[in-house]
Amino acid sequence: MDLLLVAIVEMADGHAEAGRRYEDAVLALLERHGGRLERRLRESGGTEVHVIRFAGRDGLDSFMADPGRLALRAELGDAAPATRVLEVRDI
Template identity: 35%
Template structure:
C-alpha cells in the first residue's frame, strides 16, 4: 500500500540558501528508497515550502530518514533554521 506524506518547511528570513543546499543533497536520495516527489511548492515570499511525497510503504520512509547521507546533510537543515513538519495524508474522494 502506497503511503503519502506532506512535508511543510517554514523558513526564517535568510534561511533559503542553506535549505536549498540541504534539499539538493537529500531529494535525490528519495528514489533510492522507493520515494517519489510528487509535487514541490513554495510560497511567493520563499518562506514556506511544501512537498507531496509517496513511498511504497512506511518502511521505505524510515529507510530514507535513516540514510547516513541524509544525516550528514542535517547541519545544512539546522543552519537554515527551517521548522519542518511531516504529515501522513490520504486522498479524499469528492
Template identity: 40%
Template sequence: MTVRLCCLLWARPGAAEALAAYEDKVLALLGEHDGRLLQRARTDGDDGRPDEIQLIEFASQAGYDGFMADERRTALAGEREAAVARTDLYPVELVGQ
C-alpha cells in the first residue's frame, strides 16, 4: 500500500539554510527506499508558518520504515537537531489527479 505524507518543518532561529541543507541530504535517500519527493516548497517562516513543506510518497510502509531506519539518515541526527525545531507529519491522500 502506498504511503503519502505531508511534512511540515520549522527551523530553529537563524537556521533555515541549515534545515534546507539537511533536507537536501536526507531527501536524496528516498529513491533507495522506493520513495519519491512529490513537491517541496519553502515559506518565509514568518508568523509561525513552517519553513518548508514536503509531499513525499513511498511505495509501501516497509519503504518508509527503511528510510526512517537508514543509518545514513540517523547519523545526521546532530545536524537535524541543530537545524530543525519542529516537524509535523501527516498521512495524506492526493486529490484532483
C-alpha cells in the first residue's frame, strides 16, 4: 500500500540557502528507496512543503536510515531545517 506524506520544512534562521541545498540533496535520494517527490512548494519566507509518496513504510524507513542522508544532516548541524511529517491520504 502506498504511503503518502506531507513534509513541512522550516529553514533555520539565517541558513535558508544551506537548507535548500540540503533538501535538494536528500530529495534526490528518494528514488533509491522507492519514494517519489510529487510536489515541492515554497512560500516567500522560505518554508517548503513536500508531497512525497513511497511504495510502502519500508521505503520511508530505509530513506530515514540512509547513511548519505544522515551524513548530510550531521554536516549541517544547527543549520539543518526542522521538518514535520504528516502521513495523509486522499479524500
